[in-house]
Amino acid sequence: MxxxxxxxxxxxxxxxxxxxxxxxxxxxxxxxxxxxxxxxxxxxxxxxxxxxxxxxxxxxxxxxxxxxxxxxxxxxxxxxxxxxxxxxxxxxxxxxxxxxxxxxxxxCDEPLLAEKAYFEQLTAAHVGWGFFSGATNGSATFVLQERLGLDNPLLIAMDDAPGKPDPAGMFLALERLGLPEEHPVIYVGDTVADMYTIVRARAVQPDRRWIAVGVLPPHVQDGGDRQTQYVEILKQAGAQIVLSNVQELTPELMATV
Incomplete structure (x- = not known):
């Protein structure tokens, strides 16, 4: 995976x-x-x-x-x-x-939504992982290394590839990970463009298993109509499941999606 x-x-x-x-x-x-x-x-x-x-x-x-x-x-x-x-x-x-x-x-004041231990858990479970983001390299590196404490993680950012929903950056990330092509790929994002990226990747490489996982950004988690509507928007854009926090995507859940 x-x-x-x-x-x-x-x-x-x-x-x-x-x-x-x-x-x-x-x-x-x-x-x-x-x-x-x-x-x-x-x-x-x-x-x-x-x-x-x-x-x-x-x-x-x-x-x-x-x-x-x-x-x-x-x-x-x-x-x-x-x-x-x-x-x-x-x-x-x-x-x-x-x-x-x-x-x-x-x-400087952005709350983190994940902990370093989560990624250590993925590594221990033999899950390959990395980041594909529309943020600038400097901004993304700042949060991943300075704030989160990850050691030089795989990162494809704004300066490395076309913007989403173009899947070129995703393909580049997979190439750099160097894992077998039969491995299913999960992409975790919080926007329609993120979900469309998986849809487009699936169209380019239909023989590979592509899985879109949506995550609700904190600003929509009010428990009301807005949250419900956001979930539906992500699902309509291609999300197989929608989670409240990225760390809910455990290796055990990955095996079921």
Whole structure:
């Protein structure tokens, strides 16, 4: 068995970091006129093609001005400025005496959703594992190595492959793991794009067993209609099962999905 994990919403709670930076960015570029709610962010991501939060920030901004009767071609919205502002909120930077940079933004306060012992359990059970994420390499490495304490784990991030739902990064991760092709592959994610990635991988390599596992991000776990709807959205996008926390996906459960 091989299991690949998304990071944001699965390994770390980004409700107060990535999503906050996204909302900050849209609010900034709409001159304070529009700040997307968590529900509106979920709805946009539910379209399945806005896994990249920089692109999602830009899209929200475009749609706001289009609703005011403007054309996209008339809206000055350089993508590099979107990225720079987003990163100033999410990552932040502070120069150190040795010339290095210390991150000081929202990333520093992200709650972890898994523990190092969970991955040690997978290794002990002879489960191959790694990470395929749309986060930048720096952000993903920071949470996996500095925060979680993993020793140089397999990571395919934004800079290594096309964004999801393109499965190219997943194929690259499997190639680097070097395990036999007959091993089933589980991908664990929290968005529609994550589930679509498995659907597309299955279409490219139909002889391999592909399993999509959804995880509810913390911001939707209210026990009400929103949580129920999110579960259904993930299942409609291809999730075989939906869990409340990634660590519920034990080796014993993997054998049954």
């Amino acid at each position: 091989i299991v690949l994990f998304d990071i944001d919403g699965v390994i770390r709670d980004v409700g107060g970091s990535y999503r906050r930076a996204l909302a900050d960015t849209v609010e900034h570029f709409t001159q304070g006129q529009f700040r997307p709610t968590p529900e509106e962010i979920d709805a946009l991501k539910g379209e399945g093609c806005w896994n990249n939060d920089w692109e999602a920030s830009q899209e929200f901004t475009y749609r706001y001005f289009e609703a005011q009767g403007q054309s996209r071609s008339d809206i000055p919205l350089p993508y590099t400025e979107i990225v720079d502002f987003f990163q100033s909120k999410y990552r932040g930077e502070q120069a150190q005496s040795d010339g290095s940079l210390q991150w000081t933004g929202y990333i």
